[in-house]
Amino acid sequence: MIRAAIDNNSGIIVVRELTKRYDERLVLDNVSVAIEKGKTTVIIGRSGCGKTVLMKHMIVLERPSSGEVYFKGQRIDHLSEKQLAEIRRQYGFCFQMSALFDSLTVYENIIFPIQQKQKITDWKAMDELVKGKLAMVGMDGFQQQYPASLSGGQKKRVALARAIALDPEVIMYDEPTTGLDPVRSDIINELILKLKHELHVTSIVVTHDMNSAYKIADRIIMFHNGKIIADGDAEHIRNHPNPTVQEFIHGKVSEAELAALRLGGTRYNTQYSPEDFK
Numbered sequence: 001m002i003r004a005a006i007d008n009n010s011g012i013i014v015v016r017e018l019t020k021r022y023d024e025r026l027v028l029d030n031v032s033v034a035i036e037k038g039k040t041t042v043i044i045g046r047s048g049c050g051k052t053v054l055m056k057h058m059i060v061l062e063r064p065s066s067g068e069v070y071f072k073g074q075r076i077d078h079l080s081e082k083q084l085a086e087i088r089r090q091y092g093f094c095f096q097m098s099a100l101f102d103s104l105t106v107y108e109n110i111i112f113p114i115q116q117k118q119k120i121t122d123w124k125a126m127d128e129l130v131k132g133k134l135a136m137v138g139m140d141g142f143q144q145q146y147p148a149s150l151s152g153g154q155k156k157r158v159a160l161a162r163a164i165a166l167d168p169e170v171i172m173y174d175e176p177t178t179g180l181d182p183v184r185s186d187i188i189n190e191l192i193l194k195l196k197h198e199l200h201v202t203s204i205v206v207t208h209d210m211n212s213a214y215k216i217a218d219r220i221i222m223f224h225n226g227k228i229i230a231d232g233d234a235e236h237i238r239n240h241p242n243p244t245v246q247e248f249i250h251g252k253v254s255e256a257e258l259a260a261l262r263l264g265g266t267r268y269n270t271q272y273s274p275e276d277f278k
């Protein structure tokens, strides 16, 4: 086995020999990875393979069963929740679970993380800040609307504006294009690229949308059975020799799964062949 030479300062976020078990179920199996500052790292892999769990460890929303997590050279996996709150302010989150608050306006949603940190006294400055963040995602003018009146794509853009409210160094996106049509997905891709270029943020994106991955990634990491099975730029992933990588990026069912599908019940030999899935 090749073990990557990673030191704790080799990336803005460093995960070392991370293993995560839920009861007896092994989800992350001795994973080591360094996330490069200012780059966009995309994590791909099948549903349930541990992408979200890995991302949560990067900000210690989950604690490792074993292994270590570092942020800017500082070990963070054993910090208290209070200490972590400070660290987490340097991150912006666009998670499925961190949807907008329906009872708050767009404006109130965006200032929410700021209010968590400090009492707001200068409302004029706040108006400017909200305007600037919304303009960044093309949503200035929507301040007084409620999330219910926005489309799915608009909600994601507002969530992104909220994620950058505190000028984070790292933005984490969990499935940012899921549920959006191709055009709206591409708007999100463009915004991820724009925020990288204009704010110089480090982006970590979990997705199973390969179009999105190819477009935004400096680096693509593929996960399978709790381990990294491919790691490189889009070109590297496209040409990867591992059949599991090829099946995933082309959305194909593997031969083993086809065999399993054929088991049980009535089997009609003529019903399908592997070619039908290509």
Ligand SMILES: Nc1ncnc2c1ncn2[C@@H]1O[C@H](COP(=O)(O)OP(=O)(O)O)[C@@H](O)[C@H]1O
Binding pocket: 022, 027, 045, 046, 047, 048, 049, 050, 051, 052, 053, 054
């Ligand atoms: N809090 C938890 N408790 C128990 N199992 C969990 C928990 N969070 C995630 N898992 C399990 O870990 C596996 C990986 O989950 P996840 O990282 O969410 O997958 P994905 O790659 O789709 O993001 C899944 O089997 C999931 O059921």
Ligand SMILES: [Mg+2]
Binding pocket: 051, 052, 053, 174, 206
């Ligand atoms: Mg997930």
